Amino acid sequence: MDTPTPVLSWAGHDLAKQETKMAKNVASLPFVFKHVALMPDVHMGKGALVGSVIATKDAVIPAAVGVDIGCGMMAIQTPFRGEKLDGKLKKIRLDLEAQIPVGFEENQEISKAATNWQGWQGFQELHKGVRGLENKAIKQLGSLGGGNHFIEVCIDTEDRVWLMLHSGSRNIGNKLAQCHIDTAKDLAKLADLSLPDRDLAYFVAGTPEFAAYWRDLQWAQQYASRNRELMMSRFMRVIEQHLNGGKKMKPLLTINCHHNYAEREVHFGEEVYVTRKGAVRAQVDDYGIIPGSMGTKSYIVQGKGNAHSFCSCSHGAGRIMSRSMAKNTYTLDDFIAQTSGVECRKDAELLDEIPAAYKQIDRVMANQADLVTVVATLKQVVCIKG
Template identity: 45%
Template sequence: MSELNYNVINEPGGVPIKLWTHGVPLEVEARAQLINMSKLPFVYRWISVMPDVHLGKGATVGSVIPTLGAIVPAAVGVDIGCGMIAARTTLVASDLPDNLAGLRSAIEKAVPHGRSPARGGRDKGAWNTPPEAAESGWSQLVGDFKVITDKYPKLSKTNNLTHLGTLGTGNHFVEVCLDEEDRVWFMLHSGSRGVGNAIGSTFIELAKADMRRWMINLPDMDLAYLPEGSEHFDDYVFAVDWAQRFARTNRTIMMHNVVEAVRSVIAKPFTAEAEAVNCHHNYVNRERHYGKDVLVTRKGAVSAKKGELGIIPGSMGAKSFIVRGLGNEESFHSCSHGAGRVMSRTEARKRITVEEHGKATAHVECRKDADVVDESPAAYKSIDAVMKAQRDLVEIVHTLRQVVCVKG
């Protein structure tokens, strides 16, 4: 089945590119970006492309890039460790209030989100005084952060502790969802926030400087890489691992605060640990494939080892999925991380009206204003088409539909 379920691009001078894109669009620009990546000399065997593929910075979002002896920092990206967490609760739909506005408001108060313009005042998306949960999480991270900042002092001047347990902007969200049996789930999407962005940006620039120093020519300077054994490679691996731990901790703290916020609205006692999933989709990991230990960069892709649970969200008005990996080796045990954009944010703001956004999200308690139209369902691919295209990568365990969505 897998041989029929992907297309292959064989470009002279590059490794094969296997695309799970039957029935979903592939931009010309994204195709060109994939071809550039395929020609790097250290890519192992082939690149696997997920059905939510779209143009990214340097490397294409929705790509799985196995490498031997080098890492491309821009392929990992600047939202290092960005990913999802979901938890099924013991609540059911009938336990939710008839008017969900209060529930949304409680979550918005419990989880800092968005960003205030930098004018010297407090950023609404950061903690003014970090709560105990953030301080506790930071205590597990601060030692290794000092190792990083001793060598790269400017990284100490980032939002780190003040962002631990906060959501951010863009496509990051908190949702209350119902599954096919009307059971209530909480789900959220975020990453390593300001400090992860600073780490990613720092090492992208260092890789570019190394390329210039070594006079290595690339088709796109955002494909600048760090060779294994070099000083920056080792520092980057250490910093990326730290940022991925920050991101995981960030999601755990937010989930705890979401649960407590819902408890402040719903008097009925409930638990929210059943089938909890916490998975990255922008990260690099050491794995063994086809008899070799390789570095696997997943840029907008989720690990889908056989039996492994993952999360594939749709857009603000579309359904999402809890999935179980099928362990497809040809995708390097990976699946998509979402629906994938079909419009850039700029294009979406031009083409999607507030009225259209309101209609598309009529069934969800969420923001309906002009500042979120770039996240409207029309800006994304059909999640049903995406799931069909990767039916040999994952099986669907639960189908979720959101009833509350908090956006930054």
């Protein structure tokens, strides 16, 4: 691409016109460091492409992080074999749906694990626009949310049972992000900044606005991580009831990773702010989770620490079709056929999550062989969508 800062792509194909424009917009910003890295599942986003890794010097772009701050994955490898699931899948799904709120739902009874989270100590320091939402945030801690968030029971190629879920910072993360995105846009307008896209409004390090955003960002990322932990704890209790006579199990491996977030990191010998918008950190030996769509495979990986990707990899399969297009293109019969063998709701509400609306996960994985090593290949047998 003809941009002041290079764009390196692992997509394995030419970007569409609008995708190219979005990548060029980001690469034209003066504070972008070295290059922009695009992961194999890259697709249209807001401001920046989903699947972008953007390293910056002394600035951060709130809309590039996005509104689901800290969205990510958690997975555990259980000691159980697949045969233990025989005849139990539907009951497991129904019990999970009863235990973990999905969509706009929240917990009716608040657990001690939620109220005892240390993050509440700093809540009143967050942006004034969310200070009336503490009770809602407490109730939503340990809930899934909607969209493409999910809970899955999987079996790997060695017949081992895995538990996996995908969620973020819920309403509180969304509201925090919107407050700061609005502030960044207002500042850009006041300064009469010439931006290629209003959604690329940014904060400059050393300013009060930057400090406030960075504080709230870290808080929301911690909330998202804790949200996944609380759901996984309930998930494990359900599985223990069905597969282990109610006795506690000890996970063989636990992974909890963000894929919509920003952190300070050192790359090419310099400290920079790294924004991963739909990308997973893949430093040497980092464990990561790359889910496919409903009815396809997912992968547990370890990073190779590829410097050119800023030690990153893809966060999933990536959409090739909008939700409305998927609903207009496919029928419920198509959805039922494509999710054959998966215990899930089989209704029209989930049609926008049909596997055909996503890229082929095998191709995505082939395009990042230099970024990660596959540790386990999983196939879901139970899927609950938000």
